[in-house]
Amino acid sequence: MEQTNTLRKSRRVATDCRLEFIGEDEVDGVAEMLDVSFTGCMARSEHVMPPGFRLRLSLFLTDGLEWPVRVDEAVVRWARGGEVGIEFVVMRPPQLHRIQQFVIKHRPVS
Structure with missing residues (x-):
């Protein structure tokens, strides 16, 4: 069994x-x-993003706002097939707050 569930730092929503x-x-x-x-x-993604790959993100959340959440720095922590796990490293507080509000309003992944 994979250990990703035991290593999670915070609640996830689909x-x-x-x-x-x-x-x-x-x-x-x-x-x-x-x-x-x-x-x-x-x-x-169809793009290959190996672990350690650094990137900037724009997240288009379905929260009723038209502009994306910006993540100034993120890093790929794992890659499997076309799926990747990305950690947010640097983000401005208002951007983090918007993600927090989105997560709070949705059901967690079991």
């Missing part, structure tokens, strides 16, 4: 939001965000 990223060497692309928490997210 989502099907769009995520745009700009990575190292100006690699950019789009992914589908599968779940999100205060500290990171899981996403599916």
Whole structure:
């Protein structure tokens, strides 16, 4: 059994939001965000993003606001097939607050 559940830092909620990223060497692309928490997210993308890959994110949450949440720095922690686990490293407080409000209003992933 995988240990990811025991290592989780915060509550996750399922989502099907769009995520745009700009990575190292100006690699950019789009992914589908599968779940999100205060500290990171899981996403599916056709782009190869190996563990340790650093990126900036725009998260298009389905919270009624048209502009995305910006994550100034994030890092890929694991990659499996087309799915990746991304940790949010640097984010401005208003951006974090918006993610927190989104997570609080949705049902957690079991």
